Amino acid sequence: MTASLPEYQSREQSGGIRCIFVGKYRNKHGLLKMKNRLGQIAKLDNLVVAATLLSASGLANANPAPNKEFYPLIELTVTRLDVARDVALTKWDTRKSVEDLEREKQVISTAALESSAVGVPEGFARDFFSDQIEANKLVQYGLMAQWHRDGKAPTSPRASLKDQIRPKLDKLQTAFIQQLASTEALRSKPECAAQLYAATSGYGSERRLSALYSIALDRALARVCVS
Structure with a gap:
């Protein structure tokens, strides 16, 4: 067959x-x-x-190549986000709320006044530092959610909120204002948003940022480009 x-x-x-x-x-x-x-x-x-x-x-x-002129601003943002871990540990131990509206209002007002003194528009500064604070809280909530799932927080040494954390945040605030003043032309370009996206993506890949920190980085710089 x-x-x-x-x-x-x-x-x-x-x-x-x-x-x-x-x-x-x-x-x-x-x-x-x-x-x-x-x-x-x-x-x-x-x-x-x-x-x-x-x-x-x-x-x-x-896809445009990362514009590394944004890197100093990104680096400052990531450094500020790193401080969120110390803040979260302090609030975990003291059982305080992540949100502190009075403190946030004070920080934003002070930053806006200091920014206007060097030519950075006060309204823009308020938006920028408000975004930085929201991103910082985003990291705190994310970390604390993980600690709740684990049933405990890390046992690493705690930093003093008054003597270590807030002075560090104050120094970062001054550095941010200097960067905002020096990058005005860069942030005013029509292609700012595309270049910033490429820069944050490139930086995140180079430094292997976690998903939480990558999202927080985008949140922190959401309004850095001058529209």
């Missing part, structure tokens, strides 16, 4: 395996047709690979 589809048999010969085609591709004409078909498939595969590589190249070129 002749098979309707190609059948394959294998036979050991001289330590190797030789495939014998039986059925449709048994004769010479059938083998030639098969060879031509395989050649067509190979050409199609090459075209698909070439198109894929061209498409990938186009996507890579569409």
Whole structure:
């Protein structure tokens, strides 16, 4: 009984395996047709690979390279976000709320006044430092949620909120204001948002920021570009 589809048999010969085609591709004409078909498939595969590589190249070129002029501002932001861990530990121990509206209002008002003194618009400064505070709280909530799941907070040494944490935040605030003043032209460019996105993405990849810190970084710099 002749098979309707190609059948394959294998036979050991001289330590190797030789495939014998039986059925449709048994004769010479059938083998030639098969060879031509395989050649067509190979050409199609090459075209698909070439198109894929061209498409990938186009996507890579569409994404702007990170503008590292933003890196000092990003670095300051990440440093401030790192302080959130110390703040969260303090509030965890004292069972205080993450949100402290009176303190936040005081920080924003002081920052706005200091910013206006060096030419940074007061309204912009209020928005910027408000975003920084919200991002900091985002990290605190994220960390404390993890500690609740773990049933405990880390046992690492605690920093003093009054003597260590707040003085550090005050120094960062001064550095932020200087950066805002020196990057006004950069932040006023039409392509600021695209360049900032590329810079934060590049920085996050280089430093291997966690998902929590990457989201907080975007939140902290949400309104840094001058619209």
